[in-house]
Amino acid sequence: MPIDEATARTAAPRTREISWEPEDVQLYHLAIGAGVPATDPGELRYTLESDLHVLPSFATVAGGGEPGVIRALSMPGVDVDLARVLHGGQTLTVHRPLPVRGAATATDRITAVHDKGEAAVLVLRTEAADTEGPLWSEEARIFVRGAGGWGGDRGPSARTAPPAGAPDDTAGRPVRTVERPVREDQALLYRLTGDRNPLHADPAFARAAGFDRPVLHGLCTYGLTLKAVVDTLLDGDVTRVRSYATRFVSVVHPGETLRVRMWPRDGAVRVAVSAVERDDAPVLADTIVEHS
Structure with a gap:
């Protein structure tokens, strides 16, 4: 069996030291489409070092190096082919605002291995803390095709009921559904944040x-x-x-347009994301942003 569930779950946590500079934050923001229009004050918050704000999702790449999906494959008890792996979902909890420049200790451990029949799902939890205390916690759910079927626990369902009705805020006022273009070279730019998985750049690997x-x-x-x-x-x-938190339900192709629909509800926003050019095919589901 390519995944030894007991070994993976009971392996000792792995700790690594990470650090980042303002340039890393700026690169991440550019890699997710910030900076258009370049002189817009709202975009300058993400790109100009004199007034830089850190989008919390930067935590997923802070410190560079291998992303969670790849780190999970190097944990004890896990021996699978990268070509059979997909990122199934991601959750992030922010304990306090991320600093523009920082250093932290990040600890990884596999907290669960679920048997989905034809596939397995690994849950990699990462805790990051600096000298002042916890910074963030995140979980990556990694879908491994062909690795299930050993009779293990299927795990909980992450699915929630889809939002009903048109997107609006808590007062019933309409909220504009936004569309965001994905550049043809978006994946090539995003790779510079540390995720060098060839699936996102090499046509031969993608076909395999x-x-x-x-x-x-x-x-x-x-x-x-x-x-x-x-x-x-x-x-x-x-x-x-x-x-x-979100669940990845379909891939996005560079050059497509994403449609982001939002339903605000009492300190949380339900979100649905689809690909415009593929008849609004869903790409993110069960997506919730909780906020103050």
Whole structure:
């Protein structure tokens, strides 16, 4: 069996030291589509070092290096082919605003291994803290095709009922559904934040993994969506975000347009993201941003 569930779950946590500079934050923001229009004051919050704000989803790439999906594959008890791996979902809890420049200790451990029949799902939890205390907690759910079927626990369902009705705020006022273009070179730019998975750049590798061409990183869509919510409903205030969760249901192709629909409800925003050119095919589901 390519995944030894007991070994993976009981392995000792792995700790690493990470650090980042303002340039890393700026690169991340540019990689998820910030900076258009370049002179817009709202965009300068993400790109200009003199007044830089850190979008909380930067936590998923802080410190560079291998992303959570790749780190999970190097944990004890896990021996699978990268071409059979997909990012199934991501959650993030922010304990306090992320600093523009920082250093932290990040601890990884696999907290669950679920048997979905034809596939397995690994849950990698990461805790990051600096000298002042906890900074963020995140969980990556990694879908491994062909690795299930050992009779293990299927795990909880992450699905929630879809929002009903047209997007609006708590007072019933309509909220504009926003559309965000994905650049043809978006995946190539996002790779510079640390995720060098060839699925997002190498056509031959993408075909071997079952795709007709390279696809966008799920975490790029994740960051792009959070930025849309913050800019549209939270007055651009990144410090209001408390947590953010989503499930990746389909890939995004560079060059497509994403439609982001938002339903605000009492300290939380339900979000649905779809690909415009594919008849609004869903790409993110069960997406919730909790905020102050």
